[in-house]
Amino acid sequence: MRTRPLRAILSALGIGIGIAAMVAVVSIPASSQQALREQLAALGTNLLTAAPGQTIMGADASLPTSAVPMVARIGPVTGVSATGDVDTTVRRTDRIDVAETSGISVLAARTDLLRLIRGTLHRGKFLDKVTENFPTVVLGSVAATRLGVDRTGTQVWMGNQWFTVVGILDAVPLAPEIERAALIGWHAAEALGFDGHPTTVYVRADDDRVENVRAVLGATINPESPSEVKVSRPSDALVAKRLTETSFSALFLGLGGVALLVGGVGVANTMVISVLERRREIGLRRALGASKRQVRGQFLAESVLLSLLGGIVGVLVGVGVTAGYALTRDWPAVFPPIALLGGVSVAAVVGALAGAYPAMRAARLSPTEALA
Incomplete structure (x- = not known):
């Protein structure tokens, strides 16, 4: 050799x-x-989500407006929040065509959402009891990139009016839909025609009781038609x-x-x-x-x-x-x-x-x- x-x-x-x-x-x-x-371990495997499924006739179902307070009554539940689809678009300026949505959804969000999904802010602050009533918006990480927004104070066009960006989120692994969304306050969303029905309910439960909560979540949210509620565990998707x-x-x-x-x-x-x-x-x-x-x-x-x-x-x-x-x-x-x-x-x-x-x-x- x-x-x-x-x-x-x-x-x-x-x-x-x-x-x-x-x-x-x-x-x-x-x-x-x-x-x-x-x-x-950092995000927790005790997060559950509930979303509307389909009716027995094949039509899209909806969650009742009382879903959040009903879920909060479940004993092992430690926290609950929700988001709801708002039928509008978000654009960088009012000059952009309404069809150019960039794949960004507009969601009504409760003020405790960020804490519940254990998300973090890249810049600014999240919605609170004051800003949720005004035209303010928090952008997910992907949404901010697609809109070209990298700082707070910037304005975006939504529902024929200007909304001020007060916060930009980091990536949210257990709730990737939040990354591609513009979050506005629940009351501000009602001014844009939001009907108050949540489209996703986020639930935290005791670690050793997650499966028990998962079993009763559908019936608790919609007692009349529990089969119309889809319950999932985001950590399983990861x-x-x-x-x-x-x-x-x-x-x-x-x-x-x-x-x-x-x-x-x-x-x-x-x-x-x-x-x-x-x-x-x-x-x-x-x-x-x-x-x-x-x-x-x-x-x-x-x-x-x-x-x-x-x-x-x-x-x-x-x-x-x-x-x-x-x-x-x-x-x-x-x-x-x-x-x-x-x-x-x-x-x-x-x-x-x-x-x-x-x-x-x-x-x-x-x-x-x-x-x-």
């Missing part, structure tokens, strides 16, 4: 690429899952999203396995060529008394060493890739021991398998045949 360093490096490189891919594919989802666990991401990880793991196989073939090819190039050396060693076992062990050891070298480099590269990717996503970098130890072990096994045939071929050469 010292006399042919370039060939050794290229042979080990194939193994290294495969191991690096496998380490990264195992470690990146682990980092993602840890970030999800930390995120859910978990499901990460599960779909792991399916892509399985695909990349397969690609890493293919790269590892190609690397193993490269090592085997290198060892076969090495046997052919060193026939005279093999013959000389056999003539001086080396046994078949010693010759076989020499070439097998070289093959395993090449693969181990590639495995160690691959593990280091995989760790670096994972750490860099986790840093860009603001995730904790997690490296499962099975990924690190398994990477080196797999490299050794691949090296042993790749070098088995060339080693046996070298051992079968007789001194006279090798020296001829």
